[in-house]
Amino acid sequence: MGRYAIRRLLQLVPVVLGTTFIINYMVWQLPGDPFAGRCGQRPCPDAYVTAMREQFGLDQPILVQYWNFLKNLLTGNLGVDFNNVSVASQLADAWPITIRLALMAVAFEAIIGIGAGVLSGLKRGGFADNVVTISTLFLLSLPIFVTGYVLQWVLGVQVGVIEPTVSEEARVSELVVPALVLASLNMAFTARLTRTSIVENLRADYVRTAVAKGLTNRRVVGIHLLRNSLIPVLTFLGTEVGNMMSGAIITEGIFNIHGIGGLMWRAINGQDYTIVVPVATLLVLVYLITNLLVDLLYGVLDPRIRYE
């Protein structure tokens, strides 16, 4: 497994190089001068535009710019953005909040989603199954911004049990409702996925054998059934983590959470490639690493899978 992991890690290098180059290239290709919209209806002074282009190396050819970017990335120097604020410090402010929110959301997805899925899968056609099916259908049909605004308005403004927005510190207690909103859609997916998987595996030979051996119900479900049924769910949750690390622009906007999503959104609008490129690069890394972890976890869950 160690060799497999190392091989996979080495594969990351060309992938990261390729994606970062594409990201750099695409940002370069964006129409419009990033400094054209900075002075409203007036054109910016020539001296300002020249100075900014020089400071950020925009007057260099793309390959030179890419080389500088790589050099800076490897030395950990992310520089400043177009507003002359340190990119690293902005990331350091935003990322922990995003990670906290993402982990909470994934935890909700896993606990509630898998729980509901197991419950409905075991008692197929029963009352619990119907409740889960209907409520997941309901959640699936609601876009996130509807869930978000409704919960904010009802709980925050009308009833007043939560604050409508999250404070600067983004404490765990404040993030519960945003995390639930963020998780709502995929919680339903997880529940349905678990249910199907459980229903399918209930009929499998190894479950029948386990039951015939006289194992307790708890052991059959907990050890044999669940371990096998969770493989597809795990894949789904794994990519979810990657997804959520990139920030949840809509949820962050509704609850005014100062995470990566908002930072990215502002940077893309302002064509501030000094933020877009490093964040996108880090996201690529997060995706690749979570994918690797998911693959490795397969081996733990399913003894038939061996990595060499």
Place this chain on the structure above:
Amino acid sequence: MRVTKGAKIAAGTALLALGVAACGGGGGSSSGGENPRAATGTVYIRGCEPQTGFVPGNINETCGGTINGFVYDRLVKYNSDTAAPELNEAESIETTDNKVWTIKLKPGLKWTDGTPVTAKNYVDAWNYTAYGPNAQLGSFWFADIKGFDKVNKPDPDGPDGPKEAPKPETDKLEGLEIIDDLTFKVTLTAPEAVFRTKLGYTTFAPLPEAFFKDPKAFAEKPITNGPFKFVQWDHNSQIIVEANPDYTGPVKPKVKRIVYKMYKDDNAAYADLVANNLDFTELIPPSALAGDKWKTDLGDRAIEGQQGVIQTITFPLYDKVYGGNADFRKAVSYAIDRKTITEKIFNKGRTPIDGWVSPIVEGFKDGACGDLCTYNPVKAKEYLAKAKAEGYTPPAEFPIWSNADGTHKDWIEATVNSINQVFGPDAGFKFVHKDMPTFAELRDTITQHKIKGAFRTGWQMDYPHIENFLNPLYRTGASSNDGLYSNKALDEKLHEADTATDPAQANALYQEAEAMLQQDMPAIPLWSYGLQAGTSKWVTGVKVTPFGELDPLSIAIK
């Protein structure tokens, strides 16, 4: 509501800051009787992340501009009710010919580091901003001061060209002269009646000695001279300012601390306002404006008024196809039903204008447009026929461009429909709305004069004077003359107005110049922006400036 003179602006604009009823409308999470703001003396207002650090000469957007106005005092400030310029740090601003100005500062003014505010602080700051290699966004504001061409050299082939701008021969403006500690003299290249009014603009603030030692660090945590001092800036999240205990101005801050809380989404700020977690926002989201929901939500915590921003549609006059001719542009103007659009799309949040100038500024005169800005389908068709008879054939599809990252889609589509309905299906052409993805791309295309169609233009005043709506927009070669309009007679009239020594006469000349825009209609005036703001139930006395920002000296805790 239309107003004509400064004196009436107070009533007309009605920037009413209504006191807040103790148990006012809307729900609230903190609905106890105790005022939570009273203990700390802190109020929370809506904010956004500034694009530049706090160097006044380098700020040109409202996110930074708002805080900048809280922490820096200038020679002149604008009255929050009337928009009239009043002396602030200046004890006197004197001139006999509008060309040489002698400015005397009030004694005893202090920076927050304890050093006195001197004439040198002003002169040094202005020299720094004007000096080309410092690349300050506000440099062009000093172009009227004698010697600007020696400190700021234009790039011979623009920023895109390979040539570099030559190094200026000096870094001091010849027209600035320090007389003594508190007095300095400004010499302009030509007389300029409006110079006194201009002095209230951000860029004309002074800078302390400390700035010049480390401009970069200063921009993050400035030493200032205003009613509030700068405390802390947490990027993308909040800026904190505190009342300046040494402030000598006649009106002192009524709160101890203002937290400028940044929101990415106006809806989030609004939810916080309704729940009384936020004490002020000047951006009520469209969802709350629809059906006047915000007035029901906020009750007497709602503030309505006017601000010095107007919306226009500009034509690329350099383009034979999309520039049209004068009669065509007049026909289009006649075909826009401004009243219905402002009522249906903006819920009366905007007011139709019939001139090219915001109704709240000094020198405004009603009706500069004649009847050209009134909806009149009959005349529209008449002028269209005339335009065609003169040999202009409109293209089959005539776009009006906007940027998709703003909220312009609805009104442009309504405008386009209005025009198409008037001209009818047999006109041989139709107007359409088209978007560019970002504001930057739209501006880039416009300033490179490559745009194929008419485009939306808005003008937010820099200072409340009629001159600010004419010179930068319609003078030949002016910085924001996007349509490349050129009219010799208008240029002469504007020059005459600029150099008039009597302010009243200058205003009359500006009004004549404005009326001359009728001939060619280079831009079609649409409406002026209203102001919708709201407060929490914890604060009182809130006033909003004609720039649509909170007057920091007005807000008080109940």
